[in-house]
Amino acid sequence: MTGKQKGKIIILGIETSCDETSAAVLADGTDLRSHVISSQISTHQKYGGVVPEIASREHSMHFRPVVQQALDEAQVTFQDLSAIAVTYGPGLVGSLLVGVSGAKAMAYASKIPLIGINHLEAHIYANFIQQKDLQFPLLALLVSGGHTHLILFEGHGKYEVLGYTRDDAAGEALDKVARTLGLGYPGGPQIQRVSQEGNPQAFKFPRAMLEADSLDFSFSGMKSAVLNTLNSARMRGEVLSVPDIAASFQEAVVDVLVRKTLMAIKRTGVKTLLLAGGVAANKLLRETLEMSLLKLGIRLVYPEPIYCTDNGAMIATAGYYHYLVGDFAPWTLNAVPGLSFPRLNN
Numbered sequence: 217m218t219g220k221q222k223g224k225i226i227i228l229g230i231e232t233s234c235d236e237t238s239a240a241v242l243a244d245g246t247d248l249r250s251h252v253i254s255s256q257i258s259t260h261q262k263y264g265g266v267v268p269e270i271a272s273r274e275h276s277m278h279f280r281p282v283v284q285q286a287l288d289e290a291q292v293t294f295q296d297l298s299a300i301a302v303t304y305g306p307g308l309v310g311s312l313l314v315g316v317s318g319a320k321a322m323a324y325a326s327k328i329p330l331i332g333i334n335h336l337e338a339h340i341y342a343n344f345i346q347q348k349d350l351q352f353p354l355l356a357l358l359v360s361g362g363h364t365h366l367i368l369f370e371g372h373g374k375y376e377v378l379g380y381t382r383d384d385a386a387g388e389a390l391d392k393v394a395r396t397l398g399l400g401y402p403g404g405p406q407i408q409r410v411s412q413e414g415n416p417q418a419f420k421f422p423r424a425m426l427e428a429d430s431l432d433f434s435f436s437g438m439k440s441a442v443l444n445t446l447n448s449a450r451m452r453g454e455v456l457s458v459p460d461i462a463a464s465f466q467e468a469v470v471d472v473l474v475r476k477t478l479m480a481i482k483r484t485g486v487k488t489l490l491l492a493g494g495v496a497a498n499k500l501l502r503e504t505l506e507m508s509l510l511k512l513g514i515r516l517v518y519p520e521p522i523y524c525t526d527n528g529a530m531i532a533t534a535g536y537y538h539y540l541v542g543d544f545a546p547w548t549l550n551a552v553p554g555l556s557f558p559r560l561n562n
Contacts, residue, residue, distance in 0.1 A: 229532025233307025339363025379431025
């Protein structure tokens with residue numbers, strides 16, 4: 217199909233912030249017509265983590281084929297698009313630049329608006345891909361490899377950050393412990409897999425709750441406790457159970473996330489919690505939240521696992537709501553690797 221599709225708002229979403237090259241086509245905010253992801257996990261596994269230079273090179277190689285596949289599967293051309301939305305931060309600067317540069321070129325050539333998307337905001341909007349009945353205000357627990365936030369979501373474009381990590385993010389801590397245990401990359405899924413065979417009560421790792429009324433997080437001390445436990449055992453010539461350590465650490469991380477979230481729910485009085493980010497796919501986190509929230513009559517919403525990790529569908533979804541209010545980016549849009557979460561916008 218060519219030419220503008222009458223009455224349709226069609227957004228091409230592009231994501232290249234880290235190690236996934238992804239594009240998706242979304243019509244009218246609810247009709248996901250295509251979703252393509254080219255993952256680099258196998259490329260980076262042998263290094264134990266993402267190598268920035270390799271990641272940007274892989275994005276450069278796969279960007280055009282991924283975008284074209286998304287257009288083909290959606291049966292649209294650039295002439296059908298209303299706008300192009302792209303992640304401009306936070307993330308790896310080289311990876312971001314591939315997406316931003318490509319999106320700017322395509323939007324300019326097609327004479328359509330460009331929309332810059334905050335990657336963290338997009339993770340929350342992943343919940344809108346399949347849920348059509350979300351009512352504000354909402355509370356969002358955003359848990360990923362680089363960020364851990366509690367966010368009051370009062371309406372489209374209206375956010376208040378209630379709490380955030382003061383050091384390591386939850387996903388980052390899981391990755392580092394997984395690497396120390398020799399479980400490989402990506403660490404979070406590996407911790408979850410091994411934990412199924414372990415005893416979560418075997419080790420009592422500390423839970424950093426900070427000040428009594430704080431909704432901030434801290435996972436650095438918890439991670440250090442694992443390292444100290446392993447080093448002490450090594451000095452004694454003792455071999456510890458990897459599944460037990462993994463299960464105990466995962467239990468500690470989830471315990472803090474859930475307890476802080478319950479504090480935020482009590483403080484805000486919201487009736488729906490959105491779970492977002494890569495760690496939102498963690499089975500223990502989902503199950504623990506579900507049990508805790510069921511007792512309070514609070515609804516828990518989370519995306520399918522494919523929409524928890526980095527993906528173009530969440531970029532297109534966030535882009536749709538930016539498009540509705542005419543929030544377009546200038547042609548000078550640049551990558552901002554250290555971009556923070558947007559503050560409350562009245």
